[in-house]
Each structure stands twice: as C-alpha cells, then as structure tokens.
Amino acid sequence: MSSSETSASAFSSSDTAALERQTETEHPVTFEQIWNENHRKKSVDWIRENSYKRVCLQFPDDYLPHSNAISVALKELLSPEEVKVFILADTTYGSCCVDEIAAAHVDADSVIHFGNACRSRASRLPVLYLYPELPLDVGLLLEKLQSLREESKERQVCVYLDIGYQHIHDEQLKKRLTEAMEPKNLLLELFPPIEPDSTASKEPSDLERICIFIGADNQRFANLSLTALAAVQWHIYDGASGSLSSKNPLTAQFIRRRYFHIEKCKDAQTLGLIVATLSAEGYLDVVARLQTMAKGRGIKTQLISVGRINPAKLANFLEIDCFVLIGCPFNNMYDSKEYYKPIVSVFEAEMALNPAWHMRYPEAYVTDFNQLLPEGRSFLPFNAADIPENDVSLVSGRLRGAVNDSLETAGDPASLALATQAKMALMTTDTGLSFEDRTWQGLDPALGQTEPAQLQQGLSGIPINYTHQ
Incomplete structure (x- = not known):
C-alpha cells in the first residue's frame, strides 16, 4: 500500500467496509x-391503524438478503396508493438504533425496525420493533435447568428471554420453570424490555439472586448482566445448541480495567465527546452536562461525530487524551485496547468528573445515559465547589486539573512538596496541541491573496488515450 493510500485510509472507511463488516x-x-404470519399481521395493523403513508424498513446487515422479499410482501398486503415502502440498510452508527436521519431523507413518517434493538426512545418518528421468532426446545430447557434446582432453593431466580425467544413468553412457561427449579421466587422477563426500566428484577430484594439468560453470549447479555442488580451466579442457555453454561461478567480484572480508564479520564486535559447517536432522546442534554462537568475541572472538550468509530479515525485527534462515547445502551462500551487513547462510557465519565460519585460504589452499571440526567434513577447533582482541592492522580501521582492554578499563585510549600513527590515536577496546565500546532492543517484557500488562474482547456477522451496531450 502506498503512503497516499495509507493516509487516505486513516480519514475514511474503505469502499468494501460495509460488505466485510462482521454481522x-x-x-x-x-x-x-x-x-x-405474526410479523405480517402486526405490521399491516400498525400501519393502517395509524394511517402511515411512507414507511421505512430498517434491517441489520445479516437480514439484507431477505429485505427485498419482505418489502415486496408488505407492498402486496398494502395497495400502492395506501403506502410507500423504503429499505434502510447501512446505518450510520449501529443497527440496534433507529436511523431517523436516513429515514428523514425520504420524508418517512414511520419506521419498522427488524432484529436487535436497543429500544432507545426515538425522538422524531414512531417505531415498530419486529424480533425474530427462533425455535426453542422447551422440554430440553427444563431438563437442563433441573440441574440448578439445588442452588435455586431459597433464592430468587430471574429468567430473561432474548429477542429471539420473546414469542414464547407466557404464564404457562413461568409455571413450568418454577416446577423445574423450585426457587423461592421466580421472575420471567423480556430483554430488552418493552418499556425502559419496566423490569421487576431491578427492584431490590432481600433474597439472593440467580439469573438465567435464554439466548447467546452476545452484546445483549453483556449489557443485561452489567446493568442488573448483583447476582450470585449468571447462567446462559443457548437455545441453538441446547447448552447451559455459567458466566460472571463482573470479574476483578474487568473492574480494574474500567476503573483504570476512569482515572485516565480524570487525568485528561482534553476530552473528546464522540456523538454515536442522533436519535436517542436526551443525547444533547448529556453533551451539555459533560461539558459543564469538564469545565468545572479545567478540562477542555471537543465534540466529534465520525460515524462508526475505528482506531484510524480517532488517531487523527492527537490533542485528545481520552474519549467519551455517547451512544445507545448497546453501543457505548468499547474495549479500547486497539485504540491509541482510552474510550470511556458516559457513566464512567460521570464517575470521573462528578465529585458526588467519589468513594461511592454503584449498585449496578449504567449503560443508558438518560438514567444520569435529572429525572433518571442514577442522577447525582454536580457541584463544582465539591471538587477536592488536593486531587492526586492514582496513575501518575501528580496533582490534577484546576488545583494547579492555585498552586502557582499561592506558592504553598506544603502543597508544592506534595506535587513534586511523584516525579519531581509540577503538572503543567497545558491543554494539549491546538489546531494551529498541527503539522497538517489541510488546504488553505487563501481567498483574495492570489491572482486568479487563467482558463485552460481540460483533457477529453479516455485516460489511456486523450484526444490532445
């Protein structure tokens, strides 16, 4: 690959990225x-009851081979004068989010979303979610769960149905699960829930909890296991293979890695706020809140929107010390090992910047940033006056942020001694490279500073043999 091709790939995705992307x-x-038949009836009834005229069908990557057939089938059920149907394929951020921006390009008045969905509150268009209906051998499931009967006794058991198995949710299934495991109490719930925060398992209980996820070890399980209240043990029943396995996501290594990133966020002199959603309700409020908290600590912020992120895209922002990803609940946590700078979620940035979270251990992880806003369940008010004056980095051992200004002006010998103990130097207040300091600044039009060029005849013909050379 030439140097020009290498530099170009750092600023944009390749032409085949959408085709090569992993499903x-x-x-x-x-x-x-x-x-x-259930999908067809639900779609037609929803469209007709609400008198929608321009409907977008949004598909994830692995549904695209079926998208045209579904579109044709829906048009056959609805007359052309009744409704127009459009297909949305390559989404800007993630297929779990409703792409209201793409739908607006065709002036759509509604969206039918297929497959994995974060169910973030859409702010512009009404949405109908259609999940796949995967087969499940209930008899084999009950047989496997009988092995958990001993550990389920005198405990609360929470059984979650992944999107492919939500069609089997009923009271009869709950009764059979209770007979198989004999718990003190059993909850059967959907994930993601129909309504945000509607799950009964988020209510505190005096009983120890066992959680079972009927699905696969996927992003939805990771999100659920992090956000649910503490459980003694997590189990995954894979409906496709019929296997039952145990997994605890909140390991000591995971916690250490996330808290290390929180410390790096505290150390940052410039934060990059990556907007990875334009449809989830409240994202602008979160941006404003993060900017306010960062300003209170003397940290600069830059707002970034680059679509689906990758290491090459973020490597262009040399002046940024840490990135905050503002995305939907299923698209806001990244393992940033491949990235040059750490990437934290909104919740981790909140723990880093808001002094109200100091020495406070959360009951559960927060992936929905709306829960951190004033009406959310995990909201804690921010007060810049509560930021500790002697805040020492646990990574570098240096004093952080706004305290440097008071040290330089006051010249307190005791404080200076504390500051120089780690590396014999005070932390500077330099906020990183400015745009003017970059070695590459792009094209300079120099309007009004150069003579206009003379008009010349351009080349014509084909590149292998122009008509005049």
Whole structure:
C-alpha cells in the first residue's frame, strides 16, 4: 500500500467496509423466522391503524438478503396508493438504533425496525420493533435447568428471554420453570424490555439472586448482566445448541480495567465527546452536562461525530487524551485496547468528573445515559465547589486539573512538596496541541491573496488515450 493510500485510509472507511463488516447476530436467521404470519399481521395493523403513508424498513446487515422479499410482501398486503415502502440498510452508527436521519431523507413518517434493538426512545418518528421468532426446545430447557434446582432453593431466580425467544413468553412457561427449579421466587422477563426500566428484577430484594439468560453470549447479555442488580451466579442457555453454561461478567480484572480508564479520564486535559447517536432522546442534554462537568475541572472538550468509530479515525485527534462515547445502551462500551487513547462510557465519565460519585460504589452499571440526567434513577447533582482541592492522580501521582492554578499563585510549600513527590515536577496546565500546532492543517484557500488562474482547456477522451496531450 502506498503512503497516499495509507493516509487516505486513516480519514475514511474503505469502499468494501460495509460488505466485510462482521454481522451482529450469533446465529443465522431464515426468512420464516423474521417474516411470518405474526410479523405480517402486526405490521399491516400498525400501519393502517395509524394511517402511515411512507414507511421505512430498517434491517441489520445479516437480514439484507431477505429485505427485498419482505418489502415486496408488505407492498402486496398494502395497495400502492395506501403506502410507500423504503429499505434502510447501512446505518450510520449501529443497527440496534433507529436511523431517523436516513429515514428523514425520504420524508418517512414511520419506521419498522427488524432484529436487535436497543429500544432507545426515538425522538422524531414512531417505531415498530419486529424480533425474530427462533425455535426453542422447551422440554430440553427444563431438563437442563433441573440441574440448578439445588442452588435455586431459597433464592430468587430471574429468567430473561432474548429477542429471539420473546414469542414464547407466557404464564404457562413461568409455571413450568418454577416446577423445574423450585426457587423461592421466580421472575420471567423480556430483554430488552418493552418499556425502559419496566423490569421487576431491578427492584431490590432481600433474597439472593440467580439469573438465567435464554439466548447467546452476545452484546445483549453483556449489557443485561452489567446493568442488573448483583447476582450470585449468571447462567446462559443457548437455545441453538441446547447448552447451559455459567458466566460472571463482573470479574476483578474487568473492574480494574474500567476503573483504570476512569482515572485516565480524570487525568485528561482534553476530552473528546464522540456523538454515536442522533436519535436517542436526551443525547444533547448529556453533551451539555459533560461539558459543564469538564469545565468545572479545567478540562477542555471537543465534540466529534465520525460515524462508526475505528482506531484510524480517532488517531487523527492527537490533542485528545481520552474519549467519551455517547451512544445507545448497546453501543457505548468499547474495549479500547486497539485504540491509541482510552474510550470511556458516559457513566464512567460521570464517575470521573462528578465529585458526588467519589468513594461511592454503584449498585449496578449504567449503560443508558438518560438514567444520569435529572429525572433518571442514577442522577447525582454536580457541584463544582465539591471538587477536592488536593486531587492526586492514582496513575501518575501528580496533582490534577484546576488545583494547579492555585498552586502557582499561592506558592504553598506544603502543597508544592506534595506535587513534586511523584516525579519531581509540577503538572503543567497545558491543554494539549491546538489546531494551529498541527503539522497538517489541510488546504488553505487563501481567498483574495492570489491572482486568479487563467482558463485552460481540460483533457477529453479516455485516460489511456486523450484526444490532445
């Protein structure tokens, strides 16, 4: 690859990126599983009851081979004068989010979203979510869960159904699960829930908790296991393979890594706020809140929107010390090992910047940034006056942020001694490279500073043999 091709790839994705992108589901789905009689009836009734005229069908990558057939089938059920149907494919951020921006390009008045969905509150268009209906051997499931009967006794058991198995949710299934495991109390719930924060398992209980996820070891399980209240043990029943396994996501290594990133966020002199959603309600409020908290600590912020992030894109922002990803609940945590600078979630940035979280251990992880806003369950007010005066970095051992100005002006010998103890030097207040200091600044039009060029005849013909050379 030439140097020009290398530099170009750092600023944009390749032409085949959408084709080579790894799909987001664990098991391939068939046409009948994503478009059966239940899906057809639900779609037609929803469109007609609300008198929608321009409907967008949004598909994840692995549903695209079936997208045209579904579109044709829906048009056959609805007359052309009744409704127009459009297909949305390559989404800007993640297929779990409703792409209201793309839908606006065709002046759509509604969206039918297929497959994995974060169910973030859409702010512009009404949305109908259609999940696949995967087969499940309930008899085998009950047989496997009987092995958990001993550890389930005198405990609360929470059983979550992944999107592919939500069609089997009923009271009869709950009764059979209770008979198989004999717990003190059993909760059968959907994930993601129909309504945000509607799950009963988020209510505190005096009983120890066992959690079972009927699905696969996927992003939805990671999100659920991090945000749910503490459980003694997590189990995953893979409906495709019929296997039952145990997994605890909150390991000591995971916690240490996330808290290390929180410390790096505190150490940052410039934060990059990456907007990875334009449809989730409240994202602008979160941006404003992060900017206010960063300003209170003397940290600069830059607002960034680059679509789906990758290491090459973020490497262009040399002056940024840490990135904050503002995304939906399923798209706001990244393992930033491949990135040059750490990436933290909104919740981790909140823990780093808001002094109200100091020495406070959360009951559960927060992936929905709306819960950190004033009406959210995990909201803690920010007060810049509560920021500690002697805040020492646990990574570098230096004093942080706004305290440097008071040290330089007051010249307190005791404080200076504390500051120089780690590396024999005070932390500077330099906020990183400015745009003017970059070695590459792009094209300079120099308007009004150069003579206008003379008009000349351009080349014509084909590149291998122009008509005049």
